[in-house]
Amino acid sequence: MNILYRRSGTVRARIAVRVAALAFAGAMMAVPASGTLAQTAIKVLVNNEPVTSYDIDNRSRLLNLTTGGKAGRQQAVEELINDRLKLQEAKRRNINVADTEVQRAFATIAERAKLSPANLEKALRQSGVDPATLKARIRAEIAWGEVVRSRFRASVSVSEREVADALAKKTGTSQAAQQAVFSFELQPAISIVPAKATKAQEAQALNQANAYRSRFNGCDGSLEVAKSLKGVVVKARVLREEGQLGGEIGDAILATEAGKATKPIRTEEGYQIIGVCARKTIQGQTKAAEEVRDELSNQRGEMMARQYLRDLRALSVIETR
Template identity: 35%
Template sequence: MVDCTSTVQPDRGETDSNVMMKATFLSVFASRLALSLATLLTLLAATPHARAQAVVVMVNGEPITTYDIEQRSRLITLTTRKTAPRQEVIQQLIDDRLKIKEAKKFGINLSASDVDGAFAGMGQRMGMSADQLAKVLTAQGVRPETMKLRLQADTAWGALVRGRYKQSLMVGERDVRAASGDATSPEQTESYEYQLRPVVIFVPRGSSPGVVEQRKKEAEIIRDRVQSCAEAATTFKSLRQASIRDTIVKTSADLPSNLRELLDKTPVGKMTPPEVTKQGIEMVALCDRKVTAADTPAKRAARDKLFAQKYEAKSKSYLDDLRKGAMIEYKQK
């Protein structure tokens, strides 16, 4: 190897000026060479999956790489606890690209903030923040962007199918009645409208079980004393460490069965028993309860099931048509 930084020996007849120019040139050359090598090493270090980035299939000019397949496989395993066949994984990735492109054609183009919002919403439903969900995925070898791409495709596609085929996806009342005809219990055949005022008594984080129990006993005392929603509002608005929300209206079909049963046992004007939650001690004041013509739980379940069946059928046929018209080129198996 040539030592570019060694002392330059002048040839006979060369002037000191020429020698200095050569030395300067060689010094600059060596510096640039070192910088180029450092840059190359940095790029190689930043792309540990460089060898795993081989293109497997092109979908309308958009590549799907072996790394994309690896990431989606890990995501499927993480969310379903099952290992999907490689071709099934590739088909999912193809479908996602077709869905996103078709949605954009009809003006449904989710922004980065929209996708981040969907990601945060998923985390919230799992009892985690977006950052916590990202850390869980990363710990399992799944980049958060892999999940976000799936959310983007599903969200955009759902909006597209529902928007384009709104009329054909509607479920008729006759079909709903026929599908829910086997439900005969009162809670399934009758629907109520509830006027509610949720209440929370705050408990400082990290409080001992004794403090929590004491606050719960205080809530019980207040609950026994309250005889109307007006009294509940006056009482809890006067307490510094408590809050009462404005009246909200829910029907039987809107509520989970355990809360619905609890409200049906609670006299109008009274409050549900105190429950310890992350927020503190929570109760609900029942302001009114009346029979309504809205969907019963059985009808709501039947309606949702029939809609899902129609949606899946329409989604499948739509996607099949997109695949037939798409430019899908396999580079390797």
């Protein structure tokens, strides 16, 4: 799983991609549960932290769902040992994963499988898996992602020569040069909607936002335009690269010419309008090159992460019973 250095997406999204198949399988399969163990025995100690037979049974059934029955019990044991080590290292580095983060990741998995979180939990139980098993796996992955990023972010570098060589092999230089990457100078503005606004106040704020947009003719005159309108506030200019833009606002910026403003978009404060002061090509960068740079960074980072985990295991006391 790519947990390092990708510029788009989040740890939660990458976890969702990895195990989305699980939700579908869990919903469609009704693997008979082997039954909850009346007694739970400690099978492994990882730096005095136990891995129980209950943990192993549940992780085994979870892996069987995600691999189509190809995973064995030993793989479940190895995963659980690694999870204990990851969480122990996160604790040592004062990295905590909030329950809300785990719940959001779990909900993302459910959404991609077109299930509610409650229905995903039901599907897992029908397949003999305690939903807490998947949540524990998610927690360990999120924590490990934070640990590795804090440990190796400054160590992972990819030279322009490496990018050029990989790009030539992958796409050819002529194709790589076709799509430029842009940077933007932006002027945000807000047409404020009061808390608990009436429909009339909401409509007035939208009208003022549209008036600001229609009169906007470049960032230099934005303050004068705002002064003539009630409730419109101009904020400080910001610089953003294309890869940093996302969501509805990002799409609106990409579709707007320099010297023009985006359509109003409702936010918590009110109606946001973004003036595009300037749009420039970043010299020497293309979308294809950025994708290759991300791939190389991820490969290098994941190699370091695997070695990091091997080192943790070598320094740990792991007792199998």
